[in-house]
Amino acid sequence: MLRRSAVVLGLSAALVLAQVTAAAAEDPPFGQEETAGPGGSSGPGTGTSGGSSGGSIQVTVSQSGSTSGGRSFSSTTTRTVAPLCWMGRGPTGYEYYEYWKLGGPARESDTLDDYANQGLLHQGWEEHATDTEGHWYESSCSAGAPGDVAVAYHLSHPAIWVGPTDPVPPQDASVDPEVLAQIASESMDLPRGTIRWNPSMTGTGATVVGADTWVWVEDAATTVSVTAQIPSGTWARVDAALSALQVSAPGADSVTCPDTGTPWGGGAASTTCALRFFRSSANQAVKAGQSQPTATLTAQATWTASWVSSEDPNPTALPAQTISATAEIPVAEIQGVVSR
Incomplete structure (x- = not known):
């Protein structure tokens, strides 16, 4: 038989299927933030900030498919990834004003002085000259971000003023789609x-x-x-x-x-x-x-x-x-x- x-x-x-949410973490006080690192960039005209590290983004990894027997399957897990560019907390209104005002440290550089004279500083920066509690949220990019990506991100993400009682704006981080595809290929189960x-x-x-x-x-x-x-x-x-x-x-x-x-x-x-x-x-x-x-x-x-x-x-x-x-x-x- x-x-x-x-x-x-x-x-x-x-x-993988990755659905991403920004990792929740309180920003460090200004002056204690990590810088963008060698070759990294902060938004135009930030002067004092240097940008935060961007932290990591939580990636929800989900997949769906079918088997030889006609059965469907699905699963969900999470991963994290470092962003290319992000919006992070920068200087207070007072710190930004003191840096860029006439006679301030930035004006000692001809390049930065020309930048300020072109009207490219944060909109309304003089209105927050004495504010020591609110912060400017500025764009930053990692050292590994391609130049065209960094420029496009900075131009499309002008600085945002956030008062002490205002809600924190979204991190609005940027990640290379190829990185998401790689995470997917490494996470399939x-x-x-x-x-x-x-x-x-x-x-x-x-x-x-x-x-x-x-x-x-x-x-x-x-x-x-x-x-x-x-x-x-x-x-x-x-x-x-x-x-x-x-x-x-x-x-x-x-x-x-x-x-x-x-x-x-x-x-x-x-x-x-x-x-x-x-x-x-x-x-x-x-x-x-x-x-x-x-x-x-x-x-x-x-x-x-x-x-x-x-x-x-x-x-x-x-x-x-x-x-x-x-x-x-x-x-x-x-x-x-x-x-x-």
Whole structure:
């Protein structure tokens, strides 16, 4: 009597859906803030601030997909990422005024003096000359931000005056969509499938030399879609699919299957994934956890993926990923008996 056998196959790979919210953290007092760092930039005309570090943005990583058995799956987790640019708390009204007023430290530099004379200082800066409690919130960018990104962010994010009782404005951080796509590809966690095969002898689970051995992965993930989004509206989506399954074992020619195979039974007349053993596993070692010689079957899944973003709707291909799993299959050789 024949039956089907099963071995768990972990087909994990990596992708994500990220929905981002700004990390909640109280800004440090002015003068104790971290600077933008070497090569970093603060908004035009800040003078005294130097910008805060920007902290980190919390990324909600969600994914959804389907399996070979038609089951849907989804999950959610969180990650953090450092922004390229952000809005952070800067100097008080008094500190900003003292720095930029005629006779102040900034006016000792011809470049900064020319900047001030062009009317480029914070709008209404003189109105807050004596305010020691409110703060200017200014744009800052990290040292790693591309020049065009930093310039565009500074120009689109003028300084905001925030009084001591006013609500703190959003961080409005900027993150490269490619970074969101990378987070997605590193965070995917797919359902585990189960390797099954047939023929499978009762009691031993052995297949037979010379027979087409059907191989399939039951309830394995086959498609997944992941999106990452930050509060400013920037997002990236990664779409991936299992595109091939290569099956190999000692004593059999390897085969490449277009999918996870066809389950035995249920009226199926043929399969998309089968290999044929030309010798038994009798000459193989008895491996740990086994009671008889077995052939090690290796199933290698290939995933192809691409990503798009709010800034570019054209798909960008990602490198194909391969994930392998093994199963121990006894292979028997049936001897014909002739009686006279």
